[in-house]
Amino acid sequence: MLQENPYVPAVAETTPDDAGCDTSRRQFINHAGRGLLAVGVAGALPVAAAKAAKAPDATPPPATGPLDIKLPPLEAPTDPKGAEPFNPDAPERRVGYALVGLGHLTLNEILPAFGQCKHAKPVALVSGDPEKMRKVAQQYGIKPSSCYSYQTYDQLKDNPEVEVIYIVLPNSMHHEFTIRGAKAGKHILCEKPMANSAKECEEMIAACKKAGKKLMIAYRIQYEPLNRMVQKAVRDKTYGRTKMIQMMNTQNQAHDQQWRHKKALAGGGSLPDVGLYCLNTTRFLLGEEPTEVSAQIYTTPGDDRFKEIEENVSFTLRFPSGVISQCMTGYGSFNNKSYTVYAETGSIEMDPAFPYHGLRQERTHAPGGKQMKEVPNDPQKDQFALEMDHMAECVRQNKTPYTPGEEGLQDQRIMEAIYQSARENKPVKLPAVSKLDAFRGEAPKDEEA
Incomplete structure (x- = not known):
């Protein structure tokens, strides 16, 4: 008479109540390593098949709560932490x-x-x-x-x-x-x-x-991890008070009749398209609103791309804390999308800062009087996924988005003041706003890299 293998039926007799505790991949590997599955498998097959035939359905019911899955770390505590499971919603x-x-x-x-x-x-x-x-x-x-x-x-x-x-x-x-x-x-x-x-x-x-x-x-930059790191350093005064910010966003537009060259469709040229990143990112980093703007516009004569819209805009933003942000944007020069924050004891550079992929941050400071540079790891999160997920969470949880319509309205008002300053060739005062992040909703939860 065949002897029943005492280990095989333990898998075959799984019931619905035990389904969530079924032998895990890790347990299976550990058991296999000790040779527990190598005993009499051939003799146990008829017994296992007979019991499996009459066993109730072991399919687990659909999950009703969060689907978060945790795995044990593969690296020692002294090594960089690996990524957690992705854990999307069903x-x-x-x-x-x-x-x-x-x-x-x-x-x-x-x-x-x-x-x-x-x-x-x-x-x-x-x-x-x-x-x-x-x-x-x-x-x-x-x-x-x-x-x-x-x-x-x-x-x-x-x-x-x-x-x-x-x-x-x-x-x-x-x-x-x-x-x-x-x-x-x-x-x-x-x-x-x-x-x-x-x-x-x-x-x-x-x-x-x-x-x-x-x-x-x-405003995808406000959800992107490296830019959020800069914001935190500025707000926490990691290198003391911020004194100046320099922003640059330029690109050389294709010589075709795209909609961005039509004022009726675009509303303007480089300012509302790429210059907006300089304006909005400065406001995002500081949390303050500018009290004054001054600007200049220049467009190369004879360039058909700029018959209706401006090519280059240089504008300066002054903030209540004393910070001055110098911003430059253009449609006719080589691609440059970068900024630098200058604080009392260090500086933070993002270069590039605004593209969809491949962002890089470098910090320069001098602890103990010796200058050093640090380059934080890029978590490489998809910026569009982050902003769409934030909106989805706001819908599900009934929260105000971090960048609501009021944030867009404030930028539009400031851009109109920038155009006014360039036309009149003089600074334009803006209404005072004392509250930090006055036009933003609930901040997104930062995920671990």
């Missing part, structure tokens, strides 16, 4: 997004970023190019019934899968599609700049408030 619990506009940013950055999202997923598309939209829908598994034109955009109200509309359109279209989206009963994530005028921004905020929906502006 697909049915993620917030559904409709993407409006299928240009470079959506196709190259935003849609791929959903693969790094924990709380958000794409469920609908809106485009004026039905053939391109059909292909994109197939790539990302979006149903044909969830594809809309700009004319049928309002029908999003009848799609319960869509909770947030992400507007990725030329600047002049943000106003219309935000208001229509709010009327359709959806929360709005809108690309920057928020609109072409402060009046449009105010109307967008009012429309979302009337509909009881959240409005967030996609």
Whole structure:
């Protein structure tokens, strides 16, 4: 008579109550290492098969709470800590997004970023190019019934899968599609700049408030880990008080008739497009609002790209604490996206600071009188995934986004003052704002690298 192996039935007799405590991969490896599974396996197979046939279903029921999984560390405490498990929400619990506009940013950055999202997923598309939209829908598994034109955009109200509309359109279209989206009963994530005028921004905020929906502006730098490290160092006075900041954001635009060269669509030239990073990031780092701006504009004569919009803008921001931020932006010079914070006992440089990938930070200080440089590790988080997940959490937890419509409105008001200063060739005073982070909502929770 065959002798039953005492170790094999322990796996075969698993019940639903024991499913969560079934032999783990680590236990299996440990047992195998001691030779416990190498005893009489052939003789035990008929017994195990018979018992498995009459055993109840051992499939674990769906999880009802958070799906966070913890694993033991692989490295010693003296080594850099490895990444934790990704731990996304189950697909049915993620917030559904409709993407409006299928240009470079959506196709190259935003849609791929959903693969790094924990709380958000794409469920609908809106485009004026039905053939391109059909292909994109197939790539990302979006149903044909969830594809809309700009004319049928309002029908999003009848799609319960869509909770947030992400507007990725030329600047002049943000106003219309935000208001229509709010009327359709959806929360709005809108690309920057928020609109072409402060009046449009105010109307967008009012429309979302009337509909009881959240409005967030996609200031991805305020969610990116390395830039958040700089903010913390500035706020904590790691190197003493900040004295000066220098910001640069330039790029050489293609010689074509893209919408960014049309004032009616873009609202302006380099200032609202790339100069906005200098303005918004300075405000983000300090938490203060400028009390005065002064600016100069120069455009190369005869360059067809700049018939309607400005090429170069240099502007200075003065803050209540005494900090002076010198910002330069342009559309006709080689790519440079960097900034440096100068404090009492050290400086922090981000170069590059504003691209979608490959950011780098360097800190210079002199502890004990000996100058040294430090380069923090880049956590390499996807900036678009971080901002979309933040919006999703705000929807689920009913929180005000960290960068709400009021943050976009403040930038628009300051940009209008910058244009005024350049026209009048004199500084322009701004209303005093004493509160720190006056236009921001609840800060995102920083994840460990």
